Amino acid sequence: MFKLGINEQVARSLSGAADNNNAELLRRRVGHRTRGHGHGPITRLMSPSDLGQLLKPFVFLDIFDMGEGFLRAAASGGGMPIHPHSGVATVTVLFEGRLQYDDPRMGSGTLGYGGVEWMRAGGGVWHGQEMSAPPEVSRVQGFQLWLALPPDVENGAPESRYIEAADMVRVGPAHVIVGAYGGVSSPVPSPEGVNYLLVTLRAGERWIYSPPVGHKVAWLALAAGMLDAGESITSGEMVLFEEGEHAIVLQAGPDEDVVFVLGSAVPHPHPLHLGNYSVHTSDAALLEGERRIAELGLQMKAAGNRRTSAGTVPVFR
Structure with missing residues:
Protein backbone atom coordinates (compact mmCIF):
# COMPACT_ATOMS: atom_id res chain seq x y z
CA MET A 1 0.00 0.00 0.00
CA PHE A 2 1.43 3.39 -0.93
CA LYS A 3 1.70 5.82 1.99
CA LEU A 4 1.25 9.14 0.17
CA GLY A 5 0.20 12.43 1.77
CA ILE A 6 -2.97 14.26 0.74
CA ASN A 7 -2.36 17.09 -1.67
CA GLU A 8 -4.14 20.09 -0.18
CA GLN A 9 -4.54 21.68 -3.60
CA VAL A 10 -6.40 18.57 -4.79
CA ALA A 11 -8.68 18.72 -1.75
CA ARG A 12 -9.54 22.33 -2.45
CA SER A 13 -10.25 21.53 -6.10
CA LEU A 14 -12.93 19.04 -4.99
CA SER A 15 -14.77 21.46 -2.71
CA GLY A 16 -17.55 22.07 -5.26
CA ALA A 17 -18.57 24.46 -7.99
CA ALA A 18 -19.06 28.15 -7.26
CA ASP A 19 -22.65 29.24 -6.72
CA ASN A 20 -24.00 31.09 -9.74
CA ASN A 21 -26.87 30.90 -12.17
CA ASN A 22 -24.98 29.54 -15.17
CA ALA A 23 -26.91 26.43 -16.28
CA GLU A 24 -23.69 24.81 -17.46
CA LEU A 25 -22.69 24.40 -13.80
CA LEU A 26 -25.49 21.85 -13.44
CA ARG A 27 -23.12 19.47 -15.16
CA ARG A 28 -20.74 17.89 -12.64
CA ARG A 29 -17.22 18.97 -13.48
CA VAL A 30 -13.89 17.15 -13.22
CA GLY A 31 -11.99 18.32 -10.14
CA HIS A 32 -8.84 16.20 -10.34
CA ARG A 33 -7.24 13.52 -12.52
CA THR A 34 -4.51 10.93 -12.11
CA ARG A 35 -2.73 8.11 -13.93
CA GLY A 36 -1.56 6.51 -10.70
CA HIS A 37 1.62 4.52 -10.18
CA GLY A 38 2.45 1.41 -12.23
CA HIS A 39 4.24 -1.72 -11.07
CA GLY A 40 4.34 -4.71 -13.41
CA PRO A 41 0.83 -5.59 -14.63
CA ILE A 42 -0.84 -3.33 -12.02
CA THR A 43 -1.42 0.43 -11.95
CA ARG A 44 -2.54 1.78 -8.61
CA GLY A 52 -9.07 7.36 -0.79
CA GLN A 53 -9.21 9.98 1.94
CA LEU A 54 -11.25 12.18 -0.41
CA LEU A 55 -13.40 9.50 -2.04
CA LYS A 56 -14.19 7.25 0.94
CA PRO A 57 -15.99 4.80 1.09
CA PHE A 58 -14.02 4.18 -2.15
CA VAL A 59 -10.49 3.83 -0.79
CA PHE A 60 -8.42 1.82 -3.28
CA LEU A 61 -8.46 1.17 -7.02
CA ASP A 62 -6.13 -0.91 -9.20
CA ILE A 63 -6.36 -1.39 -12.94
CA PHE A 64 -4.59 -4.57 -14.04
CA ASP A 65 -3.41 -5.92 -17.39
CA MET A 66 -2.13 -9.48 -17.08
CA GLY A 67 -0.48 -10.98 -20.14
CA GLU A 68 0.11 -14.61 -21.00
CA GLY A 69 3.40 -14.90 -19.11
CA PHE A 70 1.91 -13.60 -15.88
CA LEU A 71 -1.19 -15.78 -16.25
CA ARG A 72 0.79 -18.96 -16.80
CA ALA A 73 3.06 -18.16 -13.85
CA ALA A 74 -0.01 -17.58 -11.69
CA ALA A 75 -1.46 -20.95 -12.72
CA SER A 76 1.64 -22.68 -11.34
CA GLY A 77 1.73 -20.79 -8.05
CA GLY A 78 3.46 -17.57 -9.06
CA GLY A 79 1.82 -14.24 -9.81
CA MET A 80 -0.07 -12.43 -7.07
CA PRO A 81 0.98 -13.58 -3.58
CA ILE A 82 -1.64 -14.64 -1.06
CA HIS A 83 -2.20 -11.79 1.39
CA PRO A 84 -4.64 -10.75 4.16
CA HIS A 85 -7.36 -8.09 4.49
CA SER A 86 -9.71 -6.84 7.17
CA GLY A 87 -12.21 -4.01 7.41
CA VAL A 88 -12.85 -3.70 3.66
CA ALA A 89 -14.80 -5.29 0.85
CA THR A 90 -13.04 -5.95 -2.46
CA VAL A 91 -14.82 -5.88 -5.82
CA THR A 92 -13.15 -7.34 -8.91
CA VAL A 93 -14.57 -6.82 -12.42
CA LEU A 94 -13.08 -7.65 -15.81
CA PHE A 95 -13.33 -5.77 -19.08
CA GLU A 96 -11.17 -8.16 -21.14
CA GLY A 97 -10.65 -11.91 -20.88
CA ARG A 98 -12.03 -14.44 -18.40
CA LEU A 99 -11.10 -15.91 -15.03
CA GLN A 100 -12.31 -19.15 -13.52
CA TYR A 101 -13.05 -19.82 -9.86
CA ASP A 102 -13.19 -23.15 -8.02
CA ASP A 103 -14.24 -23.08 -4.38
CA PRO A 104 -15.58 -26.05 -2.36
CA ARG A 105 -18.11 -23.76 -0.67
CA MET A 106 -19.38 -21.98 -3.79
CA GLY A 107 -18.75 -24.28 -6.73
CA SER A 108 -16.92 -23.42 -9.91
CA GLY A 109 -17.51 -21.18 -12.91
CA THR A 110 -16.12 -18.40 -15.07
CA LEU A 111 -16.23 -14.62 -14.78
CA GLY A 112 -16.04 -12.41 -17.86
CA TYR A 113 -17.21 -8.92 -18.72
CA GLY A 114 -20.03 -7.96 -16.36
CA GLY A 115 -19.35 -10.69 -13.79
CA VAL A 116 -18.01 -9.85 -10.34
CA GLU A 117 -16.04 -11.29 -7.46
CA TRP A 118 -17.29 -9.71 -4.22
CA MET A 119 -15.33 -10.38 -1.05
CA ARG A 120 -16.26 -8.76 2.24
CA ALA A 121 -13.15 -9.30 4.32
CA GLY A 122 -14.81 -8.08 7.52
CA GLY A 123 -12.87 -9.49 10.47
CA GLY A 124 -10.25 -11.12 8.26
CA VAL A 125 -9.41 -13.23 5.21
CA TRP A 126 -6.38 -14.34 3.20
CA HIS A 127 -6.71 -14.35 -0.58
CA GLY A 128 -4.99 -13.52 -3.88
CA GLN A 129 -5.11 -16.69 -5.96
CA GLU A 130 -8.79 -17.64 -5.86
CA MET A 131 -9.19 -17.15 -9.63
CA SER A 132 -7.10 -18.27 -12.60
CA ALA A 133 -7.23 -17.87 -16.37
CA PRO A 134 -8.37 -20.80 -18.54
CA PRO A 135 -5.57 -22.13 -20.78
CA GLU A 136 -7.02 -20.53 -23.93
CA VAL A 137 -7.06 -17.01 -22.40
CA SER A 138 -3.87 -15.02 -23.03
CA ARG A 139 -4.82 -11.63 -21.59
CA VAL A 140 -6.99 -10.45 -18.69
CA GLN A 141 -7.74 -6.83 -17.88
CA GLY A 142 -9.90 -5.44 -15.11
CA PHE A 143 -10.29 -3.36 -11.97
CA GLN A 144 -10.07 -4.16 -8.28
CA LEU A 145 -11.81 -1.76 -5.91
CA TRP A 146 -11.81 -1.60 -2.11
CA LEU A 147 -14.75 -0.24 -0.14
CA ALA A 148 -14.35 0.88 3.48
CA LEU A 149 -16.95 -0.89 5.61
CA PRO A 150 -19.17 0.71 8.28
CA PRO A 151 -18.50 -0.10 11.96
CA ASP A 152 -21.28 -2.69 12.26
CA VAL A 153 -19.65 -5.05 9.72
CA GLU A 154 -15.96 -4.04 9.59
CA ASN A 155 -15.01 -6.85 12.01
CA GLY A 156 -17.91 -9.11 11.16
CA ALA A 157 -18.06 -12.49 9.43
CA PRO A 158 -16.35 -12.51 6.00
CA GLU A 159 -18.26 -13.38 2.86
CA SER A 160 -17.28 -14.22 -0.72
CA ARG A 161 -19.47 -14.39 -3.82
CA TYR A 162 -18.81 -15.05 -7.48
CA ILE A 163 -21.63 -13.72 -9.64
CA GLU A 164 -21.46 -14.49 -13.34
CA ALA A 165 -22.45 -11.94 -15.97
CA ALA A 166 -25.78 -13.64 -16.75
CA ASP A 167 -26.88 -13.07 -13.14
CA MET A 168 -25.92 -9.39 -13.00
CA VAL A 169 -28.33 -6.57 -13.87
CA ARG A 170 -28.06 -3.85 -16.51
CA VAL A 171 -29.49 -0.38 -17.14
CA GLY A 172 -28.81 0.72 -20.71
CA PRO A 173 -25.03 0.56 -21.26
CA ALA A 174 -24.25 0.01 -17.56
CA HIS A 175 -23.83 -3.17 -15.54
CA VAL A 176 -24.84 -2.36 -11.96
CA ILE A 177 -21.98 -4.01 -10.11
CA VAL A 178 -22.75 -2.58 -6.66
CA GLY A 179 -25.82 -0.72 -5.44
CA ALA A 180 -29.05 0.30 -7.15
CA TYR A 181 -29.62 2.44 -10.22
CA GLY A 182 -32.34 2.97 -12.81
CA GLY A 183 -34.85 0.84 -10.93
CA VAL A 184 -32.66 -2.26 -10.57
CA SER A 185 -30.46 -3.52 -7.74
CA SER A 186 -27.22 -5.48 -7.91
CA PRO A 187 -27.21 -8.96 -6.32
CA VAL A 188 -23.96 -7.98 -4.56
CA PRO A 189 -24.69 -7.63 -0.80
CA SER A 190 -22.93 -4.29 -0.36
CA PRO A 191 -23.53 -1.54 2.23
CA GLU A 192 -26.21 0.99 1.33
CA GLY A 193 -25.38 4.32 -0.24
CA VAL A 194 -22.79 3.04 -2.74
CA ASN A 195 -23.07 2.62 -6.52
CA TYR A 196 -20.41 1.09 -8.79
CA LEU A 197 -21.08 0.63 -12.51
CA LEU A 198 -19.22 -0.96 -15.42
CA VAL A 199 -20.14 0.91 -18.60
CA THR A 200 -19.49 0.49 -22.33
CA LEU A 201 -20.46 3.32 -24.70
CA ARG A 202 -20.38 3.00 -28.46
CA ALA A 203 -18.34 5.50 -30.45
CA GLY A 204 -20.10 8.87 -30.27
CA GLU A 205 -22.71 7.69 -27.74
CA ARG A 206 -23.85 10.14 -25.04
CA TRP A 207 -24.82 8.98 -21.55
CA ILE A 208 -25.93 10.84 -18.44
CA TYR A 209 -25.48 9.45 -14.94
CA SER A 210 -27.86 11.03 -12.42
CA PRO A 211 -26.61 10.04 -8.97
CA PRO A 212 -29.03 9.11 -6.19
CA VAL A 213 -29.77 11.70 -3.51
CA GLY A 214 -26.85 12.09 -1.13
CA HIS A 215 -24.22 10.66 -3.50
CA LYS A 216 -21.86 13.62 -3.24
CA VAL A 217 -18.74 11.54 -3.95
CA ALA A 218 -18.18 10.52 -7.59
CA TRP A 219 -15.34 9.39 -9.85
CA LEU A 220 -14.62 7.29 -12.94
CA ALA A 221 -11.68 5.35 -14.36
CA LEU A 222 -11.37 4.87 -18.11
CA ALA A 223 -10.10 1.52 -19.38
CA ALA A 224 -10.33 2.09 -23.13
CA GLY A 225 -11.14 4.89 -25.57
CA MET A 226 -11.71 8.60 -25.01
CA LEU A 227 -14.49 10.35 -23.10
CA ASP A 228 -15.72 13.93 -23.07
CA ALA A 229 -16.88 14.93 -19.57
CA GLY A 230 -16.72 18.65 -20.28
CA GLU A 231 -13.02 18.05 -20.81
CA SER A 232 -11.26 15.12 -22.43
CA ILE A 233 -10.49 11.94 -20.46
CA THR A 234 -8.12 9.41 -22.03
CA SER A 235 -7.52 5.70 -21.52
CA GLY A 236 -5.79 4.86 -18.24
CA GLU A 237 -6.98 7.97 -16.39
CA MET A 238 -9.00 8.20 -13.21
CA VAL A 239 -10.92 11.44 -12.63
CA LEU A 240 -12.58 12.76 -9.48
CA PHE A 241 -15.68 14.87 -9.89
CA GLU A 242 -16.56 17.91 -7.84
CA GLU A 243 -18.47 17.24 -4.65
CA GLY A 244 -22.21 17.61 -5.21
CA GLU A 245 -25.24 15.82 -6.64
CA HIS A 246 -25.40 17.17 -10.21
CA ALA A 247 -25.52 14.80 -13.17
CA ILE A 248 -22.37 13.49 -14.83
CA VAL A 249 -22.64 14.00 -18.59
CA LEU A 250 -20.39 11.81 -20.74
CA GLN A 251 -19.89 11.31 -24.45
CA ALA A 252 -17.68 8.72 -26.13
CA GLY A 253 -15.15 9.90 -28.67
CA PRO A 254 -16.07 9.54 -32.34
CA ASP A 255 -13.57 6.85 -33.28
CA GLU A 256 -13.91 3.93 -30.83
CA ASP A 257 -16.00 2.41 -28.08
CA VAL A 258 -15.16 3.28 -24.49
CA VAL A 259 -15.15 1.16 -21.34
CA PHE A 260 -15.02 2.59 -17.84
CA VAL A 261 -16.06 2.09 -14.24
CA LEU A 262 -17.93 4.80 -12.35
CA GLY A 263 -18.54 5.10 -8.62
CA SER A 264 -20.77 7.38 -6.57
CA ALA A 265 -21.63 7.28 -2.89
CA VAL A 266 -22.82 8.94 0.25
CA PRO A 267 -19.58 10.11 1.92
CA HIS A 268 -18.13 7.71 4.50
CA PRO A 269 -18.40 9.65 7.81
CA HIS A 270 -15.59 7.83 9.64
CA PRO A 271 -11.81 8.39 9.73
CA LEU A 272 -9.62 5.80 8.03
CA HIS A 273 -7.28 3.85 10.32
CA LEU A 274 -4.78 2.04 8.11
CA GLY A 275 -2.79 -1.14 8.39
CA ASN A 276 -0.67 -2.73 5.67
CA TYR A 277 -3.69 -4.56 4.21
CA SER A 278 -6.52 -3.26 6.38
CA VAL A 279 -8.75 -0.20 6.64
CA HIS A 280 -10.90 0.38 9.74
CA THR A 281 -12.87 3.16 11.40
CA SER A 282 -10.95 3.15 14.71
CA ASP A 283 -7.64 2.01 16.20
CA ALA A 284 -9.47 -0.59 18.28
CA ALA A 285 -11.16 -2.09 15.21
CA LEU A 286 -7.83 -2.10 13.34
CA LEU A 287 -6.07 -3.91 16.18
CA GLU A 288 -8.84 -6.53 16.27
CA GLY A 289 -8.65 -7.01 12.49
CA GLU A 290 -4.87 -7.38 12.49
CA ARG A 291 -5.03 -9.81 15.42
CA ARG A 292 -7.54 -11.94 13.54
CA ILE A 293 -5.63 -12.02 10.24
CA ALA A 294 -2.46 -13.04 12.09
CA GLU A 295 -4.40 -15.89 13.72
CA LEU A 296 -5.85 -16.91 10.35
CA GLY A 297 -2.37 -16.87 8.82
CA LEU A 298 -1.23 -19.53 11.28
CA GLN A 299 -4.31 -21.64 10.58
CA MET A 300 -3.78 -21.33 6.83
CA LYS A 301 -0.16 -22.45 7.13
CA ALA A 302 -1.26 -25.46 9.17
CA ALA A 303 -3.87 -26.36 6.51
CA GLY A 304 -1.12 -26.97 3.95
CA ASN A 305 -1.54 -27.00 0.18
CA ARG A 306 -5.11 -26.03 -0.80
CA ARG A 307 -4.54 -25.48 -4.52
CA THR A 308 -7.33 -26.93 -6.66
CA SER A 309 -7.04 -28.80 -9.95
CA ALA A 310 -8.01 -25.55 -11.72
CA GLY A 311 -4.93 -23.85 -10.26
CA THR A 312 -6.84 -21.70 -7.76
CA VAL A 313 -6.39 -21.32 -4.01
CA PRO A 314 -9.76 -20.60 -2.35
CA VAL A 315 -10.17 -17.66 0.00
CA PHE A 316 -9.20 -18.62 3.57
CA ARG A 317 -11.56 -17.27 6.22
Missing part, protein backbone atom coordinates in the same frame (compact mmCIF):
# COMPACT_ATOMS: atom_id res chain seq x y z
CA LEU A 45 -4.90 4.68 -9.25
CA MET A 46 -5.96 5.28 -5.65
CA SER A 47 -4.96 4.10 -2.18
CA PRO A 48 -6.41 4.73 1.29
CA SER A 49 -3.60 7.14 2.21
CA ASP A 50 -4.07 9.47 -0.77
CA LEU A 51 -7.21 9.90 -2.90
Whole structure:
Protein backbone atom coordinates (compact mmCIF):
# COMPACT_ATOMS: atom_id res chain seq x y z
CA MET A 1 0.00 0.00 0.00
CA PHE A 2 1.43 3.39 -0.93
CA LYS A 3 1.70 5.82 1.99
CA LEU A 4 1.25 9.14 0.17
CA GLY A 5 0.20 12.43 1.77
CA ILE A 6 -2.97 14.26 0.74
CA ASN A 7 -2.36 17.09 -1.67
CA GLU A 8 -4.14 20.09 -0.18
CA GLN A 9 -4.54 21.68 -3.60
CA VAL A 10 -6.40 18.57 -4.79
CA ALA A 11 -8.68 18.72 -1.75
CA ARG A 12 -9.54 22.33 -2.45
CA SER A 13 -10.25 21.53 -6.10
CA LEU A 14 -12.93 19.04 -4.99
CA SER A 15 -14.77 21.46 -2.71
CA GLY A 16 -17.55 22.07 -5.26
CA ALA A 17 -18.57 24.46 -7.99
CA ALA A 18 -19.06 28.15 -7.26
CA ASP A 19 -22.65 29.24 -6.72
CA ASN A 20 -24.00 31.09 -9.74
CA ASN A 21 -26.87 30.90 -12.17
CA ASN A 22 -24.98 29.54 -15.17
CA ALA A 23 -26.91 26.43 -16.28
CA GLU A 24 -23.69 24.81 -17.46
CA LEU A 25 -22.69 24.40 -13.80
CA LEU A 26 -25.49 21.85 -13.44
CA ARG A 27 -23.12 19.47 -15.16
CA ARG A 28 -20.74 17.89 -12.64
CA ARG A 29 -17.22 18.97 -13.48
CA VAL A 30 -13.89 17.15 -13.22
CA GLY A 31 -11.99 18.32 -10.14
CA HIS A 32 -8.84 16.20 -10.34
CA ARG A 33 -7.24 13.52 -12.52
CA THR A 34 -4.51 10.93 -12.11
CA ARG A 35 -2.73 8.11 -13.93
CA GLY A 36 -1.56 6.51 -10.70
CA HIS A 37 1.62 4.52 -10.18
CA GLY A 38 2.45 1.41 -12.23
CA HIS A 39 4.24 -1.72 -11.07
CA GLY A 40 4.34 -4.71 -13.41
CA PRO A 41 0.83 -5.59 -14.63
CA ILE A 42 -0.84 -3.33 -12.02
CA THR A 43 -1.42 0.43 -11.95
CA ARG A 44 -2.54 1.78 -8.61
CA LEU A 45 -4.90 4.68 -9.25
CA MET A 46 -5.96 5.28 -5.65
CA SER A 47 -4.96 4.10 -2.18
CA PRO A 48 -6.41 4.73 1.29
CA SER A 49 -3.60 7.14 2.21
CA ASP A 50 -4.07 9.47 -0.77
CA LEU A 51 -7.21 9.90 -2.90
CA GLY A 52 -9.07 7.36 -0.79
CA GLN A 53 -9.21 9.98 1.94
CA LEU A 54 -11.25 12.18 -0.41
CA LEU A 55 -13.40 9.50 -2.04
CA LYS A 56 -14.19 7.25 0.94
CA PRO A 57 -15.99 4.80 1.09
CA PHE A 58 -14.02 4.18 -2.15
CA VAL A 59 -10.49 3.83 -0.79
CA PHE A 60 -8.42 1.82 -3.28
CA LEU A 61 -8.46 1.17 -7.02
CA ASP A 62 -6.13 -0.91 -9.20
CA ILE A 63 -6.36 -1.39 -12.94
CA PHE A 64 -4.59 -4.57 -14.04
CA ASP A 65 -3.41 -5.92 -17.39
CA MET A 66 -2.13 -9.48 -17.08
CA GLY A 67 -0.48 -10.98 -20.14
CA GLU A 68 0.11 -14.61 -21.00
CA GLY A 69 3.40 -14.90 -19.11
CA PHE A 70 1.91 -13.60 -15.88
CA LEU A 71 -1.19 -15.78 -16.25
CA ARG A 72 0.79 -18.96 -16.80
CA ALA A 73 3.06 -18.16 -13.85
CA ALA A 74 -0.01 -17.58 -11.69
CA ALA A 75 -1.46 -20.95 -12.72
CA SER A 76 1.64 -22.68 -11.34
CA GLY A 77 1.73 -20.79 -8.05
CA GLY A 78 3.46 -17.57 -9.06
CA GLY A 79 1.82 -14.24 -9.81
CA MET A 80 -0.07 -12.43 -7.07
CA PRO A 81 0.98 -13.58 -3.58
CA ILE A 82 -1.64 -14.64 -1.06
CA HIS A 83 -2.20 -11.79 1.39
CA PRO A 84 -4.64 -10.75 4.16
CA HIS A 85 -7.36 -8.09 4.49
CA SER A 86 -9.71 -6.84 7.17
CA GLY A 87 -12.21 -4.01 7.41
CA VAL A 88 -12.85 -3.70 3.66
CA ALA A 89 -14.80 -5.29 0.85
CA THR A 90 -13.04 -5.95 -2.46
CA VAL A 91 -14.82 -5.88 -5.82
CA THR A 92 -13.15 -7.34 -8.91
CA VAL A 93 -14.57 -6.82 -12.42
CA LEU A 94 -13.08 -7.65 -15.81
CA PHE A 95 -13.33 -5.77 -19.08
CA GLU A 96 -11.17 -8.16 -21.14
CA GLY A 97 -10.65 -11.91 -20.88
CA ARG A 98 -12.03 -14.44 -18.40
CA LEU A 99 -11.10 -15.91 -15.03
CA GLN A 100 -12.31 -19.15 -13.52
CA TYR A 101 -13.05 -19.82 -9.86
CA ASP A 102 -13.19 -23.15 -8.02
CA ASP A 103 -14.24 -23.08 -4.38
CA PRO A 104 -15.58 -26.05 -2.36
CA ARG A 105 -18.11 -23.76 -0.67
CA MET A 106 -19.38 -21.98 -3.79
CA GLY A 107 -18.75 -24.28 -6.73
CA SER A 108 -16.92 -23.42 -9.91
CA GLY A 109 -17.51 -21.18 -12.91
CA THR A 110 -16.12 -18.40 -15.07
CA LEU A 111 -16.23 -14.62 -14.78
CA GLY A 112 -16.04 -12.41 -17.86
CA TYR A 113 -17.21 -8.92 -18.72
CA GLY A 114 -20.03 -7.96 -16.36
CA GLY A 115 -19.35 -10.69 -13.79
CA VAL A 116 -18.01 -9.85 -10.34
CA GLU A 117 -16.04 -11.29 -7.46
CA TRP A 118 -17.29 -9.71 -4.22
CA MET A 119 -15.33 -10.38 -1.05
CA ARG A 120 -16.26 -8.76 2.24
CA ALA A 121 -13.15 -9.30 4.32
CA GLY A 122 -14.81 -8.08 7.52
CA GLY A 123 -12.87 -9.49 10.47
CA GLY A 124 -10.25 -11.12 8.26
CA VAL A 125 -9.41 -13.23 5.21
CA TRP A 126 -6.38 -14.34 3.20
CA HIS A 127 -6.71 -14.35 -0.58
CA GLY A 128 -4.99 -13.52 -3.88
CA GLN A 129 -5.11 -16.69 -5.96
CA GLU A 130 -8.79 -17.64 -5.86
CA MET A 131 -9.19 -17.15 -9.63
CA SER A 132 -7.10 -18.27 -12.60
CA ALA A 133 -7.23 -17.87 -16.37
CA PRO A 134 -8.37 -20.80 -18.54
CA PRO A 135 -5.57 -22.13 -20.78
CA GLU A 136 -7.02 -20.53 -23.93
CA VAL A 137 -7.06 -17.01 -22.40
CA SER A 138 -3.87 -15.02 -23.03
CA ARG A 139 -4.82 -11.63 -21.59
CA VAL A 140 -6.99 -10.45 -18.69
CA GLN A 141 -7.74 -6.83 -17.88
CA GLY A 142 -9.90 -5.44 -15.11
CA PHE A 143 -10.29 -3.36 -11.97
CA GLN A 144 -10.07 -4.16 -8.28
CA LEU A 145 -11.81 -1.76 -5.91
CA TRP A 146 -11.81 -1.60 -2.11
CA LEU A 147 -14.75 -0.24 -0.14
CA ALA A 148 -14.35 0.88 3.48
CA LEU A 149 -16.95 -0.89 5.61
CA PRO A 150 -19.17 0.71 8.28
CA PRO A 151 -18.50 -0.10 11.96
CA ASP A 152 -21.28 -2.69 12.26
CA VAL A 153 -19.65 -5.05 9.72
CA GLU A 154 -15.96 -4.04 9.59
CA ASN A 155 -15.01 -6.85 12.01
CA GLY A 156 -17.91 -9.11 11.16
CA ALA A 157 -18.06 -12.49 9.43
CA PRO A 158 -16.35 -12.51 6.00
CA GLU A 159 -18.26 -13.38 2.86
CA SER A 160 -17.28 -14.22 -0.72
CA ARG A 161 -19.47 -14.39 -3.82
CA TYR A 162 -18.81 -15.05 -7.48
CA ILE A 163 -21.63 -13.72 -9.64
CA GLU A 164 -21.46 -14.49 -13.34
CA ALA A 165 -22.45 -11.94 -15.97
CA ALA A 166 -25.78 -13.64 -16.75
CA ASP A 167 -26.88 -13.07 -13.14
CA MET A 168 -25.92 -9.39 -13.00
CA VAL A 169 -28.33 -6.57 -13.87
CA ARG A 170 -28.06 -3.85 -16.51
CA VAL A 171 -29.49 -0.38 -17.14
CA GLY A 172 -28.81 0.72 -20.71
CA PRO A 173 -25.03 0.56 -21.26
CA ALA A 174 -24.25 0.01 -17.56
CA HIS A 175 -23.83 -3.17 -15.54
CA VAL A 176 -24.84 -2.36 -11.96
CA ILE A 177 -21.98 -4.01 -10.11
CA VAL A 178 -22.75 -2.58 -6.66
CA GLY A 179 -25.82 -0.72 -5.44
CA ALA A 180 -29.05 0.30 -7.15
CA TYR A 181 -29.62 2.44 -10.22
CA GLY A 182 -32.34 2.97 -12.81
CA GLY A 183 -34.85 0.84 -10.93
CA VAL A 184 -32.66 -2.26 -10.57
CA SER A 185 -30.46 -3.52 -7.74
CA SER A 186 -27.22 -5.48 -7.91
CA PRO A 187 -27.21 -8.96 -6.32
CA VAL A 188 -23.96 -7.98 -4.56
CA PRO A 189 -24.69 -7.63 -0.80
CA SER A 190 -22.93 -4.29 -0.36
CA PRO A 191 -23.53 -1.54 2.23
CA GLU A 192 -26.21 0.99 1.33
CA GLY A 193 -25.38 4.32 -0.24
CA VAL A 194 -22.79 3.04 -2.74
CA ASN A 195 -23.07 2.62 -6.52
CA TYR A 196 -20.41 1.09 -8.79
CA LEU A 197 -21.08 0.63 -12.51
CA LEU A 198 -19.22 -0.96 -15.42
CA VAL A 199 -20.14 0.91 -18.60
CA THR A 200 -19.49 0.49 -22.33
CA LEU A 201 -20.46 3.32 -24.70
CA ARG A 202 -20.38 3.00 -28.46
CA ALA A 203 -18.34 5.50 -30.45
CA GLY A 204 -20.10 8.87 -30.27
CA GLU A 205 -22.71 7.69 -27.74
CA ARG A 206 -23.85 10.14 -25.04
CA TRP A 207 -24.82 8.98 -21.55
CA ILE A 208 -25.93 10.84 -18.44
CA TYR A 209 -25.48 9.45 -14.94
CA SER A 210 -27.86 11.03 -12.42
CA PRO A 211 -26.61 10.04 -8.97
CA PRO A 212 -29.03 9.11 -6.19
CA VAL A 213 -29.77 11.70 -3.51
CA GLY A 214 -26.85 12.09 -1.13
CA HIS A 215 -24.22 10.66 -3.50
CA LYS A 216 -21.86 13.62 -3.24
CA VAL A 217 -18.74 11.54 -3.95
CA ALA A 218 -18.18 10.52 -7.59
CA TRP A 219 -15.34 9.39 -9.85
CA LEU A 220 -14.62 7.29 -12.94
CA ALA A 221 -11.68 5.35 -14.36
CA LEU A 222 -11.37 4.87 -18.11
CA ALA A 223 -10.10 1.52 -19.38
CA ALA A 224 -10.33 2.09 -23.13
CA GLY A 225 -11.14 4.89 -25.57
CA MET A 226 -11.71 8.60 -25.01
CA LEU A 227 -14.49 10.35 -23.10
CA ASP A 228 -15.72 13.93 -23.07
CA ALA A 229 -16.88 14.93 -19.57
CA GLY A 230 -16.72 18.65 -20.28
CA GLU A 231 -13.02 18.05 -20.81
CA SER A 232 -11.26 15.12 -22.43
CA ILE A 233 -10.49 11.94 -20.46
CA THR A 234 -8.12 9.41 -22.03
CA SER A 235 -7.52 5.70 -21.52
CA GLY A 236 -5.79 4.86 -18.24
CA GLU A 237 -6.98 7.97 -16.39
CA MET A 238 -9.00 8.20 -13.21
CA VAL A 239 -10.92 11.44 -12.63
CA LEU A 240 -12.58 12.76 -9.48
CA PHE A 241 -15.68 14.87 -9.89
CA GLU A 242 -16.56 17.91 -7.84
CA GLU A 243 -18.47 17.24 -4.65
CA GLY A 244 -22.21 17.61 -5.21
CA GLU A 245 -25.24 15.82 -6.64
CA HIS A 246 -25.40 17.17 -10.21
CA ALA A 247 -25.52 14.80 -13.17
CA ILE A 248 -22.37 13.49 -14.83
CA VAL A 249 -22.64 14.00 -18.59
CA LEU A 250 -20.39 11.81 -20.74
CA GLN A 251 -19.89 11.31 -24.45
CA ALA A 252 -17.68 8.72 -26.13
CA GLY A 253 -15.15 9.90 -28.67
CA PRO A 254 -16.07 9.54 -32.34
CA ASP A 255 -13.57 6.85 -33.28
CA GLU A 256 -13.91 3.93 -30.83
CA ASP A 257 -16.00 2.41 -28.08
CA VAL A 258 -15.16 3.28 -24.49
CA VAL A 259 -15.15 1.16 -21.34
CA PHE A 260 -15.02 2.59 -17.84
CA VAL A 261 -16.06 2.09 -14.24
CA LEU A 262 -17.93 4.80 -12.35
CA GLY A 263 -18.54 5.10 -8.62
CA SER A 264 -20.77 7.38 -6.57
CA ALA A 265 -21.63 7.28 -2.89
CA VAL A 266 -22.82 8.94 0.25
CA PRO A 267 -19.58 10.11 1.92
CA HIS A 268 -18.13 7.71 4.50
CA PRO A 269 -18.40 9.65 7.81
CA HIS A 270 -15.59 7.83 9.64
CA PRO A 271 -11.81 8.39 9.73
CA LEU A 272 -9.62 5.80 8.03
CA HIS A 273 -7.28 3.85 10.32
CA LEU A 274 -4.78 2.04 8.11
CA GLY A 275 -2.79 -1.14 8.39
CA ASN A 276 -0.67 -2.73 5.67
CA TYR A 277 -3.69 -4.56 4.21
CA SER A 278 -6.52 -3.26 6.38
CA VAL A 279 -8.75 -0.20 6.64
CA HIS A 280 -10.90 0.38 9.74
CA THR A 281 -12.87 3.16 11.40
CA SER A 282 -10.95 3.15 14.71
CA ASP A 283 -7.64 2.01 16.20
CA ALA A 284 -9.47 -0.59 18.28
CA ALA A 285 -11.16 -2.09 15.21
CA LEU A 286 -7.83 -2.10 13.34
CA LEU A 287 -6.07 -3.91 16.18
CA GLU A 288 -8.84 -6.53 16.27
CA GLY A 289 -8.65 -7.01 12.49
CA GLU A 290 -4.87 -7.38 12.49
CA ARG A 291 -5.03 -9.81 15.42
CA ARG A 292 -7.54 -11.94 13.54
CA ILE A 293 -5.63 -12.02 10.24
CA ALA A 294 -2.46 -13.04 12.09
CA GLU A 295 -4.40 -15.89 13.72
CA LEU A 296 -5.85 -16.91 10.35
CA GLY A 297 -2.37 -16.87 8.82
CA LEU A 298 -1.23 -19.53 11.28
CA GLN A 299 -4.31 -21.64 10.58
CA MET A 300 -3.78 -21.33 6.83
CA LYS A 301 -0.16 -22.45 7.13
CA ALA A 302 -1.26 -25.46 9.17
CA ALA A 303 -3.87 -26.36 6.51
CA GLY A 304 -1.12 -26.97 3.95
CA ASN A 305 -1.54 -27.00 0.18
CA ARG A 306 -5.11 -26.03 -0.80
CA ARG A 307 -4.54 -25.48 -4.52
CA THR A 308 -7.33 -26.93 -6.66
CA SER A 309 -7.04 -28.80 -9.95
CA ALA A 310 -8.01 -25.55 -11.72
CA GLY A 311 -4.93 -23.85 -10.26
CA THR A 312 -6.84 -21.70 -7.76
CA VAL A 313 -6.39 -21.32 -4.01
CA PRO A 314 -9.76 -20.60 -2.35
CA VAL A 315 -10.17 -17.66 0.00
CA PHE A 316 -9.20 -18.62 3.57
CA ARG A 317 -11.56 -17.27 6.22
